[in-house]
Amino acid sequence: MKKEITPKDQVFQTASKLFYQHGYRAIGVDTIAAESGIGKMTLYRHYPSKDDLITAYLKDSNELFWNNFEALTKDAPTARAKLMAFFESLQEYVNTPACYGCPFLNVATEYPETDYPGHQVALEHKQSVRAKFRQLAKEAGAKKPDVLADQLFLLMDGAYMASRMFGANNPAAHVASAARTLIEAAVE
Amino acid sequence: MKKEITPKDQVFQTASKLFYQHGYRAIGVDTIAAESGIGKMTLYRHYPSKDDLITAYLKDSNELFWNNFEALTKDAPTARAKLMAFFESLQEYVNTPACYGCPFLNVATEYPETDYPGHQVALEHKQSVRAKFRQLAKEAGAKKPDVLADQLFLLMDGAYMASRMFGANNPAAHVASAARTLIEAAVE
DNA sequence: GTGCTACGATACAGACCTGTATCGATATAG
């Protein structure tokens, strides 16, 4: 049946939750093993190092992001509507207790050296988001699509950080209207 | 004459630079002592714990922020001009190699627990910036000053994070124009 | 049954961390 959760999945889910909430450096492998009820050696059998576990979490977060992005925007009729659908969803999410910021911004802050594997994955993710924004800004008819894309990008990351700094009920409550204003000004 | 640098200042300046560049958890007191050329016991005589040193750095960063803010805006004739002066200066700074993001966002990311002393100082700082933005937004004649203030706040923190994530030449190159667009839309 | 594999539990090695203790040198006040 393969329905039951494997030890590897159990480790991964526990690590994901702990990394996201408390940070990468603050959580040790002993904590992950104990919290997941999985033996330490089983953890190391599936993930040869803590960095491998961090990298796996980030790559999974990237997939989840794009799956969610696709689901959010697939019914929007225009590029502009797709962008707004994303920012409305973002606004809702970052004001939720389940939000602890952005895994990619968090890892880049904790490991600022750009050659750290996790930072690399984070950079690739952010560049891909930036590229998607550029594409949509162009399709939406922005006069300077690259500028609009970067402006929206700043709003997004500002909203994520507002969540991590303030918790729920943070300054990101109006991020969607800010995005709308920037888009309108860029296409007129 | 008191011109010479005291050991306490030497420790503080070294710690500030290292914390800002590499992060709070990544830098140990041994590194600070060695890098500053100051004995470890001298460090602990002036700062009883590493957390005290972190807190002192954050409080100093807060003072520097407001001194800089005052200097930047004191010659601006209107509230709107003051806001723009700040965001133009921010745009310049975050695209500089000397920028490693925002010390307050960084500490909040590394120590997400809100009861951590450094997180508290960071929260107070961000709330005071938010309040200043609200005051200026109101003076500038925004129809919804609180909303405009929070939108600008997101732009600011997004710009700081862009710097930490990407280094120099980051998506924050157009943060000032984004601020201008939001302000114009809010006051018209 | 028998051999094999995955697993949990635990102990351990080596490194690093914060914070303390100790000692010798130096500088300054009286």
Added chain:
DNA sequence: CTATATCGATACAGGTCTGTATCGTAGCAC
């Protein structure tokens, strides 16, 4: 000169971290 305080250097204690080694067990193929 002498006493006191500050400093640098170093060793150390106790804890935590990553990663490994070891052992006993449970399930499964054959």
